[in-house]
Amino acid sequence: MDTNALIKQAEQQHLLSETQILQILEDRNCNASLFAAADRVRKKYVGDEVHLRALIEFTNICQNHCLYCGLRVENRSVTRYRMTPQQILQLTQKAAKQGYKTVVLQGGEDPYFTADVLVPLLRQIKAMDLAITLSIGERSYEDYRAFKEAGADRYLLRIETTERTLYEKYHPNMSFDNRLRCLRDLKRLGYETGTGILVGLPSQSLHSLARDILFFQKFGADMIGLGPFIPNPDTPLKNTPTPSLTSALKVMALTRLLLPDINIPATTAMEALQSNGRFKALQSGANVIMPNITEGEARKNYALYPGKAAAAQAPLGLRQELETALRAIGRRIGTGYGGHTHLFDKSHGHTNSL
Numbered sequence: 001m002d003t004n005a006l007i008k009q010a011e012q013q014h015l016l017s018e019t020q021i022l023q024i025l026e027d028r029n030c031n032a033s034l035f036a037a038a039d040r041v042r043k044k045y046v047g048d049e050v051h052l053r054a055l056i057e058f059t060n061i062c063q064n065h066c067l068y069c070g071l072r073v074e075n076r077s078v079t080r081y082r083m084t085p086q087q088i089l090q091l092t093q094k095a096a097k098q099g100y101k102t103v104v105l106q107g108g109e110d111p112y113f114t115a116d117v118l119v120p121l122l123r124q125i126k127a128m129d130l131a132i133t134l135s136i137g138e139r140s141y142e143d144y145r146a147f148k149e150a151g152a153d154r155y156l157l158r159i160e161t162t163e164r165t166l167y168e169k170y171h172p173n174m175s176f177d178n179r180l181r182c183l184r185d186l187k188r189l190g191y192e193t194g195t196g197i198l199v200g201l202p203s204q205s206l207h208s209l210a211r212d213i214l215f216f217q218k219f220g221a222d223m224i225g226l227g228p229f230i231p232n233p234d235t236p237l238k239n240t241p242t243p244s245l246t247s248a249l250k251v252m253a254l255t256r257l258l259l260p261d262i263n264i265p266a267t268t269a270m271e272a273l274q275s276n277g278r279f280k281a282l283q284s285g286a287n288v289i290m291p292n293i294t295e296g297e298a299r300k301n302y303a304l305y306p307g308k309a310a311a312a313q314a315p316l317g318l319r320q321e322l323e324t325a326l327r328a329i330g331r332r333i334g335t336g337y338g339g340h341t342h343l344f345d346k347s348h349g350h351t352n353s354l
């Protein structure tokens with residue numbers, strides 16, 4: 001089938017096979033029509049609101065060795081920090097005052113933050129009437145349950161790649177099966193569960209990306225966060241090529257076609273690769289922005305990849321500026337909690353109440 005016809009089919013039925021996804025990923029001439037179709041599907045299912053999530057990067061201490069990440073335990077050139085629960089609480093209060101309805105607490109896998117430390121904090125944040133998203137890596141079922149009972153609503157845990165051999169190559173001492181176990185536990189506990197990948201890891205093929213997208217659909221993700229892999233000079237992958245923004249946008253747009261009603265952020269890595277990358281993403285299927293409200297040195301030291309700190313800010317400085325920029329592309333800041341509303345019933349392949 002002609003690639004444009006495939007895109008049309010996906011826009012209407014939200015179904016594509018692995019080889020069909022591959023054909024779209026390989027075809028350089030279909031990009032504009034793919035992005036336009038994803039933009040229409042976004043508008044139809046999740047509307048013109050852009051939901052804001054206040055991102056707090058509360059610890060850059062991490063016990064893992066992920067080959068691409070600047071927070072890996074072997075990296076001695078980053079100054080490590082850990083906020084106190086009091087500092088985290090102050091930042092969430094600031095977020096609430098600024099009108100945010102969701103805070104995202106993100107950190108490295110820092111053993112200090114046991115359930116005993118986090119549970120009272122989550123309870124206090126919940127009392128501020130905020131939706132809480134956690135992004136703190138792999139934990140036990142019991143921890144996930146304790147966080148949920150304390151008020152956490154959503155959880156982000158990227159699978160990074162669904163190709164087991166690649167996963168194991170880039171995550172020494174970690175297990176792909178445990179990653180899947182975590183995602184299943186989160187789902188079972190009733191979290192809105194987000195996952196996602198890095199696009200453009202060395203040795204990652206387009207075929208592999210096609211399978212990643214089908215995994216998102218099969219898993220029934222509530223949120224998908226993805227971005228280009230950006231080589232970090234303080235990691236073993238420092239001398240590997242940087243992928244194009246377009247490749248990441250294509251994976252994101254295909255994700256919107258196949259999971260029409262989920263939340264998809266325009267990620268900071270997209271902005272780091274190209275200024276205005278985040279706005280391009282908002283016009284190619286994304287409906288969420290996660291402004292980084294981490295302050296001072298911590299913001300600088302949460303150094304996943306180069307250019308992150310600068311990209312996180314621009315052009316999100318002031319709500320007013322963002323509002324104006326969004327209005328220029330026909331969008332507005334969301335007023336609610338912006339959770340996942342299930343409009344598309346994938347088991348029957350049809351749309352509910354639309």
Ligand code: 5AD
Binds near residue numbers: 231
């Ligand atoms: N480039 C882009 N994204 C990265 N992440 C970590 N390191 C990099 C990098 N070098 C992403 C991972 C992780 C998220 C918090 O940041 O996908 O899940």
